[in-house]
Structure formats: C-alpha cells, structure tokens
Amino acid sequence: MSAEELKKQGNAAFVAKDFAKAVDLFSQAITSSETPNHVLYSNRSACYASLKRFGDALQDAKKCIEINPTWSKGYNRVGAAHSGLGNLDDAEKNYKKALELDSSNKAAQEGLEHVQKTQQSRQQQPDLGFGQLFNDPNMIEKLKQNPKTAELMKDPQLVAKVLQFKSNPQAMGTEFLQDPRMMTIMAALLGIDLSMGGENQPEEPAKKPEAPKPTEKSAEKHAEKASPAEAVKPQAPQPESTTSAPAAAPENEPMEVDEPEVDSKAAADAEKAEGNKFYKARQFDAAIEKYDKAWELHKDITYLNNRSAAEYEKGDYEQAIKTLTEAVEQGREMRADYKIIAKSFARIGNAYHKMGDLPKAIDNYQRSLTEHRTPDTLTKLRNCEKELKVRETEAYIDPEKAEEARLQGKDFFTKGDWPGAVNAYTEMIKRAPEDARGYSNRAAALAKLMSFPDAIKDCNSAISKDPNFIRAYIRKATAQIAVREFLGAMETLDVARSKDSELNKGANVREIDQLYVKASQQRFQPSDPNETPEQAYERALKDPEVAAIMQDPVMQSILSQAQQNPAALQEHMKNPDVFSKIQTLIAAGIIRTR
Incomplete structure (x- = not known):
C-alpha cells in the first residue's frame, strides 16, 4: 500500500477518534514514503497529543519542522506538545513562530491565546507551597522506583498530569482533592506513609515527626508547617483552574490543522488538472487562472512551473521569467526537489533564448545542470553556446577592417616578421571569414615558421572557400612535400595543373611542373645514404x-x-x-x- 493511501486511512481513523489506529497507519506511511514527509509526522504528532503522549508528540513535531522549517502548521504541533507537557514558555515561542510564518494561522492564534491565559492564571494563583516540592529534576524517576508509586507511574496520563503540576503548581489544589492517586504521590514525595492508622482515620499534625526523611529540604520544611490535608483546605477551586490544563487543547487541534492541509492539496491538484486541460486546448489565460488558484490553495512550485509554461506559449517571456524566478526562490525556502528547481532554471533559459539573450540563457542552463543533469538541457546548452559563437563571429565581420588587416599582414610578410603576419592574417580571417585569401596568406606565413601541418589546414580552408584558387593548391603541395607527403603533393598538383589549364591558360604550369618533378624525385630517395x-x-x-x-x-x-x-x-x-x-x-x- 502506498504512503498516500496509508495517509488517507490514518486521517479517517483520526476523524473517527481511533487515535491508536491512526498512529499505526501514519507510522506505516512514514516507512513507505520515498522521501521524508513533514505532513505525516505532523499528523502522527496530533494523534500522540490526542492520546496524551506529549513526549512522542513533541518528537514528531520537531521532526516535522526539521523536514520543512518554513511550514507554519508544524510549529503549531510543537507548541501543542509543549503545552501538553506544561512547557508554556516553549509553547508560546513556537506559536509565535507559526504566526511569523503565517499570520492567518487560526490554530496558532488560539493556541497562543490559551497559553497566555494559562500563564496569567498561574501568576494570579498561589501554589500552596507545592512549587518547591515538584522542583526535583529526578522526580519522575524517583516515583517510578518507589514501590508505592511505581504501578501508578505506568499510566501515561497520570505522568502527564504530574508533569503538568510540576510546571503549574497552582492547579494542584483542585486535582489533589479529586484524584486520590495524587494523594499517594504527594505522600511519597513528602515521605509520609498513608497506610498508618486505618483507612478513614484523619491525619493528625502531632504525628508529623514520624514521617521518614524527605528527599528535598523544601519538602521537609513544608511538612513541618502543615499536613497535606491542611495544605489543600484553605484554597477553593478557581474558575481559571478548570480551563488552564493545556492537555485539552491539542485534542481537537489535529482536525483543524491537518485536514485542511490534505484537502488543500487535493483541491490544488484538481485546479492544476483543469489548468492542464486548458493548456492543451491552448487556452492559456484560463490555464494561468487555474494554476494561480492551485498555488493559492497549496504551495507547490510545480504549479508555478506550469503557469510559466502557459505564459511562455503566450509569448509573454518576461512574465514567465518572473514566475520561474519566484518558483526557484520559493522552492529554496521549501526545500523542494532539486529536479523541479532544475526544471525552473531550464525554462528560464528557454525564455531568455526566445528573447535573444543568449548569455543569460546559457547561464540558466548551466544552473539547471548544476541542480540536475539531463541530456535535453545539456543539448540546449551546447546549441546555445554554438549559436552565441556564430553570432559573435558574424558581429565581428567587417570587410573594410579585413582589408586593413590584409595589407598589414602583407607588410609584415615582406619584412620577414612571420608571427606578425600570422596575427594580421588571423584578424583578416575573423573580419572576412569567407575570403579565401586570408587562409592562403596565413598558410604562406605558417610555412615560413615551419608549421606545415597548420599551413595544409589553412590551404584546405582556402580551397573550400574558393575551389578555383590555384595559389592555394600550389602552397598546399609545397607544404605536403615538406612533410614528405609526396604522393599527396602530386595529386594536389594534378588538380592544380588541370584548373590552371582551364582557367589561366597554363599561367602557372611551369611552377606546378617543377614541384611535380621535385615530389617525384624526393619520393623514393633514401633517408639513409648507406642503403643497399x-x-x-x-x-x-x-x-x-x-x-x-x-x-x-x-x-x-x-x-x-x-x-x-x-x-x-x-x-x-x-x-x-x-x-x-x-x-x-x-x-x-x-x-x-x-
């Protein structure tokens, strides 16, 4: 069963107030989920709170905000768990954090009001001397080890009540009279044996020296002043006391906090599905409206990515970029899947490409690949880089400056400054890449520098630009002979002879024949003079x-x-x-x- 199906069943069990079953279902959902899901931990925290297991509720609530620290409702859970444990200052702090993230968080507002009223009520009520009695940090462990209270401490609800009194001694008076188990716990803390003298016999102040040594000096001092019975008689129950127990607040809270989250996601997906239908029908404005509603219902940057696709198809590239930029920013805050953020960057690149801003397109394609590498984005980056290079090359073309570079190269060549000639002819090629003379002239300068392979490449470029350029053939053959490619040189000269006869009436035939003889003679000459x-x-x-x-x-x-x-x-x-x-x-x- 999938995590989503288990989650739905857990929600149903929670609504039916079968909290133990809900805990089990949410636990299975957490195990089945491929990635940590903050909502699942939030829901299980709500169930634990409803079962008065506030320690477990706090642990899950902290895990929830660890996964998604920007989710306001996660801090509701932390606040509710602290409230149940009686940690009102921590509860107040987390409810305020929830409201910082979402000022419209009604559950956080109500929780904060409840905590603040409880704090005010505590300040107005005397603690009857119980504050020091419950001040022992090892109190729970001591009660668990005491034979008279060990069995009682197996009840998690009673333990929660004791912890509540530890943080709110003022509420002790009423509960002390209503729950006889608390009398046993008090006697254990004071070191009094309630089994002495019979079940209905009242305790007498004169017997207080017989009490065993208490664990705390403050308890001993309190025992000298009054018996437990006397301590609770003077204080009548206050109206605030009946409403100050923080454990009651989280019980109804999960339905208010998590169920809208489940519904909002489902509703948002429904709006997205409608938007997709409009998108396929090329009704982009209607699609954008639906994607906006989905985003308002539930913060998932997939909806923003979809909206940007509709804006892109409309031709509103600038708005698409704004939408996608928001998607990236929101995605960072929500710790969205890096693959989704990569898609946002890639779409920003697409929009900039359409706008003709190739540097920004390249930058965003690179950002996308940093998040998640995909063949499609890599291909777009490579094509964009090639297009930018072509554009820069075309922008640099200038026939007048090309002629200036050619004349400069000629001057360097005449003076024997071969490197200067190479640089000048290179500039000529950049300014006039279709002029075969630039390649042929640079080949001549490279040959002077004994760089024959590069000279051959330049001659091939010149021939590809102008197949009838006789001088390029002659220079290529010369370089081929220099590198002992005699057969290739002879083939090049055969082509040169044919074209020279056809186009120039044999004007270069003598030079061509001389090179041919040279190639033929050197072709089979031994490199070793002692060869047999x-x-x-x-x-x-x-x-x-x-x-x-x-x-x-x-x-x-x-x-x-x-x-x-x-x-x-x-x-x-x-x-x-x-x-x-x-x-x-x-x-x-x-x-x-x-």
Whole structure:
C-alpha cells in the first residue's frame, strides 16, 4: 500500500477518534514514503497529543519542522506538545513562530491565546507551597522506583498530569482533592506513609515527626508547617483552574490543522488538472487562472512551473521569467526537489533564448545542470553556446577592417616578421571569414615558421572557400612535400595543373611542373645514404602506389614481356596510363635503366 493511501486511512481513523489506529497507519506511511514527509509526522504528532503522549508528540513535531522549517502548521504541533507537557514558555515561542510564518494561522492564534491565559492564571494563583516540592529534576524517576508509586507511574496520563503540576503548581489544589492517586504521590514525595492508622482515620499534625526523611529540604520544611490535608483546605477551586490544563487543547487541534492541509492539496491538484486541460486546448489565460488558484490553495512550485509554461506559449517571456524566478526562490525556502528547481532554471533559459539573450540563457542552463543533469538541457546548452559563437563571429565581420588587416599582414610578410603576419592574417580571417585569401596568406606565413601541418589546414580552408584558387593548391603541395607527403603533393598538383589549364591558360604550369618533378624525385630517395639496393627495393614496395602497380595483372604481363623483349616495353609506353606507371616504377628503382 502506498504512503498516500496509508495517509488517507490514518486521517479517517483520526476523524473517527481511533487515535491508536491512526498512529499505526501514519507510522506505516512514514516507512513507505520515498522521501521524508513533514505532513505525516505532523499528523502522527496530533494523534500522540490526542492520546496524551506529549513526549512522542513533541518528537514528531520537531521532526516535522526539521523536514520543512518554513511550514507554519508544524510549529503549531510543537507548541501543542509543549503545552501538553506544561512547557508554556516553549509553547508560546513556537506559536509565535507559526504566526511569523503565517499570520492567518487560526490554530496558532488560539493556541497562543490559551497559553497566555494559562500563564496569567498561574501568576494570579498561589501554589500552596507545592512549587518547591515538584522542583526535583529526578522526580519522575524517583516515583517510578518507589514501590508505592511505581504501578501508578505506568499510566501515561497520570505522568502527564504530574508533569503538568510540576510546571503549574497552582492547579494542584483542585486535582489533589479529586484524584486520590495524587494523594499517594504527594505522600511519597513528602515521605509520609498513608497506610498508618486505618483507612478513614484523619491525619493528625502531632504525628508529623514520624514521617521518614524527605528527599528535598523544601519538602521537609513544608511538612513541618502543615499536613497535606491542611495544605489543600484553605484554597477553593478557581474558575481559571478548570480551563488552564493545556492537555485539552491539542485534542481537537489535529482536525483543524491537518485536514485542511490534505484537502488543500487535493483541491490544488484538481485546479492544476483543469489548468492542464486548458493548456492543451491552448487556452492559456484560463490555464494561468487555474494554476494561480492551485498555488493559492497549496504551495507547490510545480504549479508555478506550469503557469510559466502557459505564459511562455503566450509569448509573454518576461512574465514567465518572473514566475520561474519566484518558483526557484520559493522552492529554496521549501526545500523542494532539486529536479523541479532544475526544471525552473531550464525554462528560464528557454525564455531568455526566445528573447535573444543568449548569455543569460546559457547561464540558466548551466544552473539547471548544476541542480540536475539531463541530456535535453545539456543539448540546449551546447546549441546555445554554438549559436552565441556564430553570432559573435558574424558581429565581428567587417570587410573594410579585413582589408586593413590584409595589407598589414602583407607588410609584415615582406619584412620577414612571420608571427606578425600570422596575427594580421588571423584578424583578416575573423573580419572576412569567407575570403579565401586570408587562409592562403596565413598558410604562406605558417610555412615560413615551419608549421606545415597548420599551413595544409589553412590551404584546405582556402580551397573550400574558393575551389578555383590555384595559389592555394600550389602552397598546399609545397607544404605536403615538406612533410614528405609526396604522393599527396602530386595529386594536389594534378588538380592544380588541370584548373590552371582551364582557367589561366597554363599561367602557372611551369611552377606546378617543377614541384611535380621535385615530389617525384624526393619520393623514393633514401633517408639513409648507406642503403643497399635490396633495402631500397623493399622500401619501394611499401609505397601504396608501387604496391598497387606491382599487383596489377596487366602490368605484371607487360613487365614479364619486357624481360624477354625490351622493345615491347617501348610499344606499351605509348599508352599514357602505362607510361605513368612505368615512370613511377623507374623512380622507385624497381625498373633500372642503363
């Protein structure tokens, strides 16, 4: 059975005044609840108070306000328990705290009035000398150990009454006469044996020296002045005494305190459900009205989150942010679930995103992830950061300043200030990210700094911006040769030659051919001058292009024929594809010419 179902049954048992059963049901609900629930402890405290078990009631009441220190009604419970124990100063303090949190708390107002009247009544009545008698802090333990009172102290209601008299000796007179058990307790405290002389024989003052030694000097002094019977005769019952017992107040209090709490939550959820229906129907104003009513009935920030969703859909982003900010503040005070607070921050981020305030959106997404990390919020944060970066980049674009940076870079390059040239061309790229010249020029400066891999990256960027930029191909091939990517350099130069022939009528063909020859010659040159022919042959076979040629069945047939008839090779080389492959094998040293 769920904690909520057990709670409902406990409420029903309480209304039926079956307080013991209610205690059991609320105890089961507390055990079944996934998270500590302050209302459950409050309800069980009410049941304990109704059973006059004020010590247990106080313990549960303190647990209630520990879980939710901002809940006004929890302090009602603490005040009622203290009142039942006779601790009127503590009761007054907690009722006042309840009213600080909620000035409309009727139960706290009534409890405070009751406590203050009782305090006033105590001040107006003499205590008949009982104050010092009940002043022993170990009084209850001594009574439990005394054979004459041990059985009596098993009655929790009687113990509560004794504790009440300890804090309010003025109320002792009437109760002393009405309850013979109190006579036995008084005699035990005074050290008098009431069994002497017969049941109906009156006590005589002359016998007071026979009394055993009392535990307190004050009791001994009191015994010398008058007998217990004489002590109570002069004081007639006062009207205030009949209403000053604090134990009566909490008995009816639980129905006033907790039942509205249960009803208000149910009513609030009902209003929320109606609001959800309006929201789905896109009737946002009606939905907001329902969510407002739910919040007024019961303070749960889920209702504020829902209201903000309706305001967001209306396009009222500023109001949604105000609502969600209130949800976060209230949630902090009520110690709401961190997942719900995370949702509030995420929705604030959504609203700022819609308003175009990306820095604030990012800030609130980060706050949300701090509370509770979810993939959806993390994705929104990443996308928002990318969008902000693009926006900042676009805002920085300025063609005029880009041209100034290009000319500055050219001046640095001419003077041999390669780092200065790199910085100037970087600024040009930021100011004109679509201009391929910035990347190509920076590649030239990076190559001077021997940073060839970065130069190749810049050339690739330049080519992606302008596929017909011949100079970018040439600079890329130069950098590839520098890092011994000879095959890649030759492929780059093949593309450069094709585009130069098509677009520039071969204006750069000489430079391209020179780089091609350089790449071809250096491609198979040994790094070790002492390399043997056999080692050179093995190294050449590791080249991917050479390996592919050697594994080609057609080339295998041609090479086989050439060994038998060299003149046949000349005939095959008339084919351009075969010619290129033969040249590669010659450069690699696979075919040796005389």
